[in-house]
Amino acid sequence: MNIGIASERAGLPPKTIRYYEDIGLLRPARTDNGYRDYSAADIHRLRFLQRARSLGFSVDECRQLLSLYRDRNRESADVKAIAEAKLAEIDRKIAELASLRHALRHLVEHCSGDERPDCPIIDELAGEGMVQ
Amino acid sequence: MNIGIASERAGLPPKTIRYYEDIGLLRPARTDNGYRDYSAADIHRLRFLQRARSLGFSVDECRQLLSLYRDRNRESADVKAIAEAKLAEIDRKIAELASLRHALRHLVEHCSGDERPDCPIIDELAGEGMVQ
DNA sequence: CCTTGACCTTCCAGCAACTGGAACCCTTAG
DNA sequence: CTAAGGGTTCCAGTTGCTGGAAGGTCAAGG
Numbered sequence: 377m378n379i380g381i382a383s384e385r386a387g388l389p390p391k392t393i394r395y396y397e398d399i400g401l402l403r404p405a406r407t408d409n410g411y412r413d414y415s416a417a418d419i420h421r422l423r424f425l426q427r428a429r430s431l432g433f434s435v436d437e438c439r440q441l442l443s444l445y446r447d448r449n450r451e452s453a454d455v456k457a458i459a460e461a462k463l464a465e466i467d468r469k470i471a472e473l474a475s476l477r478h479a480l481r482h483l484v485e486h487c488s489g490d491e492r493p494d495c496p497i498i499d500e501l502a503g504e505g506m507v508q
Numbered sequence: 509m510n511i512g513i514a515s516e517r518a519g520l521p522p523k524t525i526r527y528y529e530d531i532g533l534l535r536p537a538r539t540d541n542g543y544r545d546y547s548a549a550d551i552h553r554l555r556f557l558q559r560a561r562s563l564g565f566s567v568d569e570c571r572q573l574l575s576l577y578r579d580r581n582r583e584s585a586d587v588k589a590i591a592e593a594k595l596a597e598i599d600r601k602i603a604e605l606a607s608l609r610h611a612l613r614h615l616v617e618h619c620s621g622d623e624r625p626d627c628p629i630i631d632e633l634a635g636e637g638m639v640q
Numbered sequence: 641c642c643t644t645g646a647c648c649t650t651c652c653a654g655c656a657a658c659t660g661g662a663a664c665c666c667t668t669a670g
Numbered sequence: 671c672t673a674a675g676g677g678t679t680c681c682a683g684t685t686g687c688t689g690g691a692a693g694g695t696c697a698a699g700g
Contacts, residue, residue, distance in 0.1 A: 380647070390648090391688060399686090409695060411648055420634070427633050432608045435686065445630050452627035456619045459629050463616060466609045470602060476564045477598045480591060489588035497587045498577050501559050502552070512676065522677090523659060531657090541666060543677055567657065 382414040386422035396425060401439065432462060514546040518554035528557060533571065564594060 382404075383390045396402055397412075402421050405413040414422075424445065428438045437458055444450045444458075486496040514536075515522045528534060529544075534553050537545040546554075556577065560570045569590055576582045576590075618628040 378648075389688085392686085394649095395687060409648080411695085423635055424633050427635070429686090431612055431633075432605075441630070441633060444627075445634060448625060450625050450627070450630075451623045452619050452625065452629075453621045453623065455627045455629045456616060456621035459612060459616045459619070463609065463612050466605050466612065470605045470609065473564075473598050473602045473605070477595065477602065480563055480595050480598065484588060484591045484595060487584050487588045487591070489585045491583045491585065493580060493582050493584065495576075495582070495584035495587045497584075497591050498573070498582075501556050501563075501573060502577060503555055503559070510677070521659085524657085526678095527658060541677080543666085561657095 377414040377419070379412050379414070382412075382419060382422065385419045387426050388422055393422060396422070399435065401425060401435070401442065432466060433458075437462065509546040509551070511544050511546070514544075514551060514554065517551045519558050520554055525554060528554070528567075531567065533557060533567070533574065564598060565590075569594065 377385075379390045379393060383393060386393065388396075394412075397404065402418055404418050405415065407413045421442070424442065425438055428441055429435070433441065440458060441455065444455050483497045483500055488494070509517075511522045511525060515525060518525065520528075526544075529536065534550055536550050537547065539545045553574070556574065557570055560573055561567070565573065572590060573587065576587050615629045615632055620626070
């Protein structure tokens, strides 16, 4: 199966698929003319990657998850640990964004947003504002 | 004032300050020996950048804000527009992370996390799970 | 048989926003 | 005189792709 079809089936752009091969996430066969030739198992692997990436796992975490996937003797705790670490990371990011949002919202609410030059947002950025 | 002191005063690493100069965000004087020489105004500018960056503005948005800062005839609406766009972007990111968190949380809760190999997280990633 | 177009290949560069490191210069204290 | 602790430049690497150039391959149509 050529990369175009694989791309459709996996829901990933061809460029991304080649990139994943470059960094060693999969190694499809080649036909005589040098074209990549994807098997059903390759597609499976690509879909696995697509799902894991869209769940926020880094490429390196995907690598770990793939090797756990192939390991018939894995302990589910190993997988859970990765997922939980990712969950904690997502929580941290959400908290950070929420606090950012809070500060920015405060500034925006105090700015008249008209044709006059007085602007509490600029004042705050310049270090003269009332928000710490 | 040397870059080390400027770094302390501005709360930015020297590397970052040099980088900001590289991309044209400021242009400090130089002393005879070639060292950068920061004025009080330079420090002010650096602190402005530090605050704006930590509020989530991109370097390019910082550039716009800086030019609005220097423009005595600016309209506060211009600044407010940038801040509001950033706020909307933050909201989008939070929503995306929240949905990610939801999906991941669901998976983690269904994984026993013990020494057995059965793992709903892996199953889902492999496309055999019950979560869409 | 030739061409056209849609594929495919490789490699190189660039995005954002720094960060690390090498190789070197300047200044000052012991 | 030397060593430490500044400073300088430039190059490379980070993450996860993405765009583009230059060229090979293949099937269909004139």
